[in-house]
Amino acid sequence: MFSLNFNDDEDLFVQLYEFIKAEIISGRFSKDMMLPSKRNLADHLGISVNTVMNAYDNLIDEGYIYSKERVGYFVSPVENILNIKTKNINREISRENNYKYNFDLNKNSDFAFPNTNFKKVLNEALFEQKELNERDDKGLYSLRSSIKNYLKSARNVDVSEEAIIISSGMEYLFQILFYILPEDTIFGLENPGYREIKNLLEMNEKNYIYQDIDESGIVIKNKDITSLLITPSHQFPTGNIMPIGRRIELLNYVQKTGGYIIEDDYDSEFKYYGRPIPALKSLDGPDRVIYISNFSKSISPTLRVSFMVLPKNLLEKYESIKPFYNCPVPNIIQISISKFIDEGYFEKHLNRMRRIYDDKRKFALSFFEGDKLYRVIDKKAGLHFILEIKADLSEKEIENAMADRGIFIRGLANYYEGEIKYKYPRMIIGYGNMSERELEEAIEIFKEIINSLSDK
Amino acid sequence: MFSLNFNDDEDLFVQLYEFIKAEIISGRFSKDMMLPSKRNLADHLGISVNTVMNAYDNLIDEGYIYSKERVGYFVSPVENILNIKTKNINREISRENNYKYNFDLNKNSDFAFPNTNFKKVLNEALFEQKELNERDDKGLYSLRSSIKNYLKSARNVDVSEEAIIISSGMEYLFQILFYILPEDTIFGLENPGYREIKNLLEMNEKNYIYQDIDESGIVIKNKDITSLLITPSHQFPTGNIMPIGRRIELLNYVQKTGGYIIEDDYDSEFKYYGRPIPALKSLDGPDRVIYISNFSKSISPTLRVSFMVLPKNLLEKYESIKPFYNCPVPNIIQISISKFIDEGYFEKHLNRMRRIYDDKRKFALSFFEGDKLYRVIDKKAGLHFILEIKADLSEKEIENAMADRGIFIRGLANYYEGEIKYKYPRMIIGYGNMSERELEEAIEIFKEIINSLSDK
Numbered sequence: 010m011f012s013l014n015f016n017d018d019e020d021l022f023v024q025l026y027e028f029i030k031a032e033i034i035s036g037r038f039s040k041d042m043m044l045p046s047k048r049n050l051a052d053h054l055g056i057s058v059n060t061v062m063n064a065y066d067n068l069i070d071e072g073y074i075y076s077k078e079r080v081g082y083f084v085s086p087v088e089n090i091l092n093i094k095t096k097n098i099n100r101e102i103s104r105e106n107n108y109k110y111n112f113d114l115n116k117n118s119d120f121a122f123p124n125t126n127f128k129k130v131l132n133e134a135l136f137e138q139k140e141l142n143e144r145d146d147k148g149l150y151s152l153r154s155s156i157k158n159y160l161k162s163a164r165n166v167d168v169s170e171e172a173i174i175i176s177s178g179m180e181y182l183f184q185i186l187f188y189i190l191p192e193d194t195i196f197g198l199e200n201p202g203y204r205e206i207k208n209l210l211e212m213n214e215k216n217y218i219y220q221d222i223d224e225s226g227i228v229i230k231n232k233d234i235t236s237l238l239i240t241p242s243h244q245f246p247t248g249n250i251m252p253i254g255r256r257i258e259l260l261n262y263v264q265k266t267g268g269y270i271i272e273d274d275y276d277s278e279f280k281y282y283g284r285p286i287p288a289l290k291s292l293d294g295p296d297r298v299i300y301i302s303n304f305s306k307s308i309s310p311t312l313r314v315s316f317m318v319l320p321k322n323l324l325e326k327y328e329s330i331k332p333f334y335n336c337p338v339p340n341i342i343q344i345s346i347s348k349f350i351d352e353g354y355f356e357k358h359l360n361r362m363r364r365i366y367d368d369k370r371k372f373a374l375s376f377f378e379g380d381k382l383y384r385v386i387d388k389k390a391g392l393h394f395i396l397e398i399k400a401d402l403s404e405k406e407i408e409n410a411m412a413d414r415g416i417f418i419r420g421l422a423n424y425y426e427g428e429i430k431y432k433y434p435r436m437i438i439g440y441g442n443m444s445e446r447e448l449e450e451a452i453e454i455f456k457e458i459i460n461s462l463s464d465k
Numbered sequence: 466m467f468s469l470n471f472n473d474d475e476d477l478f479v480q481l482y483e484f485i486k487a488e489i490i491s492g493r494f495s496k497d498m499m500l501p502s503k504r505n506l507a508d509h510l511g512i513s514v515n516t517v518m519n520a521y522d523n524l525i526d527e528g529y530i531y532s533k534e535r536v537g538y539f540v541s542p543v544e545n546i547l548n549i550k551t552k553n554i555n556r557e558i559s560r561e562n563n564y565k566y567n568f569d570l571n572k573n574s575d576f577a578f579p580n581t582n583f584k585k586v587l588n589e590a591l592f593e594q595k596e597l598n599e600r601d602d603k604g605l606y607s608l609r610s611s612i613k614n615y616l617k618s619a620r621n622v623d624v625s626e627e628a629i630i631i632s633s634g635m636e637y638l639f640q641i642l643f644y645i646l647p648e649d650t651i652f653g654l655e656n657p658g659y660r661e662i663k664n665l666l667e668m669n670e671k672n673y674i675y676q677d678i679d680e681s682g683i684v685i686k687n688k689d690i691t692s693l694l695i696t697p698s699h700q701f702p703t704g705n706i707m708p709i710g711r712r713i714e715l716l717n718y719v720q721k722t723g724g725y726i727i728e729d730d731y732d733s734e735f736k737y738y739g740r741p742i743p744a745l746k747s748l749d750g751p752d753r754v755i756y757i758s759n760f761s762k763s764i765s766p767t768l769r770v771s772f773m774v775l776p777k778n779l780l781e782k783y784e785s786i787k788p789f790y791n792c793p794v795p796n797i798i799q800i801s802i803s804k805f806i807d808e809g810y811f812e813k814h815l816n817r818m819r820r821i822y823d824d825k826r827k828f829a830l831s832f833f834e835g836d837k838l839y840r841v842i843d844k845k846a847g848l849h850f851i852l853e854i855k856a857d858l859s860e861k862e863i864e865n866a867m868a869d870r871g872i873f874i875r876g877l878a879n880y881y882e883g884e885i886k887y888k889y890p891r892m893i894i895g896y897g898n899m900s901e902r903e904l905e906e907a908i909e910i911f912k913e914i915i916n917s918l919s920d921k
Contacts, residue, residue: 023740067739072681072708087710122598128591131797135584141767142578177633177793184640188668209789212644225528252528254543283523284479311597311796333665337633337793340767341587 011045011053021056022063029064033073033084044074044082109415110451114246114393114439122309126354127345134344141340148175148316148336152343155350156316164277165291166300168318174327175316177337179273180209182301182317185334186271187213189319189326190236194268197234199227201424202245203273206238219426226251227259235268242277242286246424246437247395248388256289264295269320274302278359280390281367296320304346306392306441307359314338314346366392366441369448373440376452382459392441395421397433400463404434410458416451467501467509477512478519485520489529489540500530500538565871566907570702570849570895578765582810583801590800597796604631604772604792608799611806612772620733621747622756624774630783631772633793635729636665638757638773641790642727643669645775645782646692650724653690655683657880658701659729662694675882682707683715691724698733698742702880702893703851704844712745720751725776730758734815736846737823752776760802762848762897763815770794770802822848822897825904829896832908838915848897851877853889856919860890866914872907 013028015021032038045053047061054061065082068074076082134141143149153170160166176182183206196210196217210217218231226249227239237259241251263270272289280286290300303315319327336343349355370387377383377396386395398407404420411418421435440448469484471477488494501509503517510517521538524530532538590597599605609626616622632638639662652666652673666673674687682705683695693715697707719726728745736742746756759771775783792799805811826843833839833852842851854863860876867874877891896904 026740063739070706070739071742072706072710072712085708085710087713124591128588131587131591132584135580135587138578141765144767178791180789180791181637181793205789212786212789250526250528252541254528254541256528257543283519283526284482286527309597311600313791313793313795330668333636333661333668335634335636335769337637337769339769339795339798342795342798 011050013054015054015056022060022067025054025056025061025064026067029068030071030073033087038084040084040086042084044084046081108412108417110417110447110454111442112393112416112418112437112439112451113442114391114419114437122311123349123354123358126358127308127349130345130348130352130354131341133348134341137344140344143340144335146335147171147173148338149340149343149347152347153316155347159350159355160288160300160318163285164274164288166288166318167291168300172318172321172324173316174319175314175336175338175343176334177313177315179301179303179315180205181334181337182315183209183213185327185330186299186317187215188330189323190269191267193235195233195235197227197229197231197237197239198426199239199244200426201247201421202238202240204424207426221430222247222249224249225255227255229259229262235266236263236271237268238271238273239289240273240275241289242274243280243388243390245273245275246393246421248386248391248393250286250388250390251289253292256292260289260292260295260297263297269297269299269323271299271301274300276306276391277302278307279363279366279392281363281370282389286390290318293320296322299323307355307362308346308349312342312346314342369440369443369445370394372445373438373448373452376449376456382463386435393437393439396436396438397431398436398459398463399433400459402434402459402462404436406462407434407436407459410462411455414454414458416454416458418455467506469510471510471512478516478523481510481512481517481520482523485524486527486529489543494540496540496542498540500540502537564868564873566873566903566910567898568849568872568874568893568895568907569898570847570875570893578767579805579810579814582814583764583805586801586804586808586810587797589804590797593800596800599796600791602787602791603627603629604794605796605799605803608803609772611803615806615811616744616756616774619741620730620744622744622774623747624756628774628777628780629772630775631770631792631794631799632790633769633771635757635759635771636661637790637793638771639665639669641783641786642755642773643671644786645779646725647723649691651689651691653683653685653687653693654882655695655700656882657703657877658694658696660880663882677886678703678705680705681711683711685715685718691722692719692727693724694727694729695745696729696731697745698730699736699844699846701729701731702849702877704842704847704849706742706844706846707745709748712748716745716748716751716753719753725753725755725779727755727757730756732762732847733758734763735819735822735848737819737826738845742846746774749776752778755779763811763818764802764805768798768802770798825896825899825901826850828901829894829904829908832905832912838919842891849893849895852892852894853887854892854915854919855889856915858890858915858918860892862918863890863892863915866918867911870910870914872910872914874911 015024047058047065051058051061069076072085074082075085140149140151147153150170152175153173156173157168157170160168196215198206198217198219200219200221218234220227220229222244226241226244227237241256243250259270270289274288277285288300290298297320300318304312374385374387377385382399384397386397404422408418408420419437421437422429443451471480503514503521507514507517525532528541530538531541596605596607603609606626608631609629612629613624613626616624652671654662654673654675656675656677674690676683676685678700682697682700683693697712699706715726726745730744733741744756746754753776756774760768830841830843833841838855840853842853860878864874864876875893877893878885899907
């Protein structure tokens with residue numbers, strides 16, 4: 010019954026355990042069958058009683074056998090064992106198309122990550138033994154405090170640490186918002202605007218209505234809308250800045266509906282002349298603005314850190330659900346970002362990046378200057394501009410032709426819900442992701458392709 | 466009109482900008498009022514035309530004024546400005562009760578964080594320029610690959626990298642599961658068991674039914690249940706190990722319902738004798754087990770990294786929603802953990818922690834040995850044991866008396882839905898969070914309190 014050859018690769022008790030287990034699974038050792046006593050089996054196999062005991066103990070733990078005191082060991086009643094086997098899911102090769110050049114406006118430079126200084130604060134963070142072990146669902150107090158100071162000085166937003174909640178990407182902040190916003194919220198969304206948000210809202214069975222923007226931003230025509238999701242500092246993707254008049258109009262509107270404005274301040278750090286545009290939140294007397302921002306563009310998208318400022322009444326609601334959504338950002342990263350801000354690296358990094366991006370912007374723009382085929386719609390901010398091509402081409406046609414040559418580029422229509430209202434194709438030139446050399450190569454290929462397409 | 470005293474603290478153009486803005490907000494400069502020309506104002510204030518231009522440009526950007534070409538600058542029609550002011554939410558002091566001693570079973574040691582080695586891999590990670598900039602919604606391939614190898618060797622779970630999804634805490638994994646599990650899922654939950662999950666399910670309007678456990682684990686009495694959330698390796702909080710018979714029974718059950726078993730393998734690393742209990746997933750021939758685990762107990766809860774393995778058909782569903790939930794874990798942390806595993810630090814750390822926790826466990830147990838007032842329910846695994854106190858006391862009474870003396874401790878009843886079925890109070894002794902000295906102090910006070918309570 011126990012014809013077992015031991016090898017040297019594994020502990021004896023494990024080999025015995027595996028053997029008995031296999032016999033039971035195969036059905037060769039049947040239900041309630043009595044196993045040899047430990048001493049008998051040890052003698053039979055020429056191993057120690059201890060080894061047998063170890064194997065039996067493990068089999069008991071896992072329920073393969075059971076023991077009756079002073080009687081012996083028996084095979085457990087394991088009714089019908091299904092097709093027990095380890096299943097190996099085949100690895101599906103789903104490699105993304107690797108573009109050589111990428112005009113995606115959601116990326117920033119590989120070389121932008123502030124390695125040296127971030128390494129410095131990371132190492133400092135490792136010594137913050139106490140903070141490394143703290144837990145706070147809103148995020149560490151130290152980081153909220155750094156963000157508070159940053160918001161005050163850079164965005165003219167004066168809030169308390171208590172009102173700040175740190176999380177991962179925007180979708181995780183919305184996960185919280187979905188629970189604390191009024192149940193009957195109907196979101197007004199900018200058209201054109203972010204597309205991902207639509208899917209997120211639909212997946213969560215939330216109501217939304219797209220509203221066209223004009224030069225000043227969203228225009229509310231459908232009065233069913235109760236809350237707004239807008240990008241006042243730099244409309245995404247057109248780059249328009251919302252003037253004070255429209256800002257106040259919208260604040261008045263949500264005060265009447267009892268709703269909120271969600272202000273997505275996604276790239277306000279990048280304005281290349283004059284003062285930064287103040288956040289709408291800085292005007293928020295009625296306390297109805299939820300301010301959302303992140304460190305994706307200002308430090309790195311791979312840090313996956315965003316944050317929001319809640320109005321007081323939403324904060325109170327948040328306190329009641331807080332325990333179910335722990336802050337997903339590792340402490341070490343929170344401490345590092347806090348130090349990065351407090352020790353002045355953040356400002357230095359932003360200044361450096363502003364210069365780099367401004368240089369790239371000017372460099373990219375220079376290729377289209379004086380060329381009547383192109384009209385640049387440039388708002389002097391952010392990490393992209395819009396390029397109108399005065400030719401009878403469709404954006405899809407251009408996108409496809411570019412993809413064939415290894416260039417990722419999107420037309421503005423991708424950000425529209427419903428019909429587009431402009432004539433000529435408008436392509437989005439995100440320049441943050443490429444070096445000047447890459448930009449030059451990419452734009453030259455781009456122009457070559459446009460020429461050959463319009464010649465046809 | 467422009468009685469303005471400049472100071473040295475700020476740029477002149479900013480001071481001018483602020484002055485004009487304040488005049489407009491206050492209503493002193495009224496709608497459509499014409500402003501002086503740049504030259505006139507410059508002369509009047511004794512500053513450069515450039516400075517005035519900068520101020521005007523910013524005011525135009527923000528919509529406070531507008532310009533008519535060849536006519537001049539005018540105050541914008543900003544209808545009724547509401548109570549514009551910066552609102553400062555008072556900081557609410559909500560300091561948690563700071564306990565001196567903590568028997569919480571969800572914490573582990575401050576001194577457990579593997580500082581030196583984690584610092585090493587963190588620094589190495591900073592050089593992985595390419596990976597630092599990669600994006601993968603499931604988590605970085607390198608970390609999934611490390612987890613795959615770990616699961617194979619340590620948990621006997623043989624899956625592909627493609628089936629592994631990395632996220633933050635368990636609640637974020639559930640956020641994904643809620644979208645991909647069948648809509649009519651009715652979850653069967655262990656009683657006693659995790660309490661947080663109940664709230665999460667309710668907030669997401671999911672159906673669930675508590676089922677009592679016996680020595681072998683959950684017993685399904687209500688056949689409406691379609692899917693199960695269980696802790697087979699080490700039932701939470703009783704510590705029971707689910708025997709093979711029950712495992713197969715449950716696998717057969719969900720195969721019939723078309724549902725899934727969510728296996729929470731939360732602390733399987735900590736078993737102090739014999740072989741680790743294999744994961745239920747290792748038996749998953751029918752491919753109906755969702756395996757969930759995390760690095761909270763094995764590295765640090767402050768890393769906030771968990772992961773799951775999806776069965777093939779759920780994986781296909783996941784692929785369709787993937788874009789809306791980006792992996793929330795910073796790349797630098799993912800790379801570090803991957804290196805931590807691959808370079809052998811993880812195993813070393815686990816071995817070290819197993820020894821530390823085993824020592825602590827024995828140390829804590831030694832205080833109750835031979836004392837007839839206490840019965841220890843110890844399953845020789847995990848980071849806690851259950852202590853039954855044979856006295857006519859309620860758990861609440863004990864909790865409160867302990868809290869008064871600075872000790873955080875919970876009774877088992879906190880993990881029960883409905884009536885409890887045992888007579889004497891059962892307290893949970895989580896020993897992972899304290900040093901031996903603290904344990905000694907805490908247990909001595911504990912025993913003192915129990916004595917004085919039972920004397921009354």
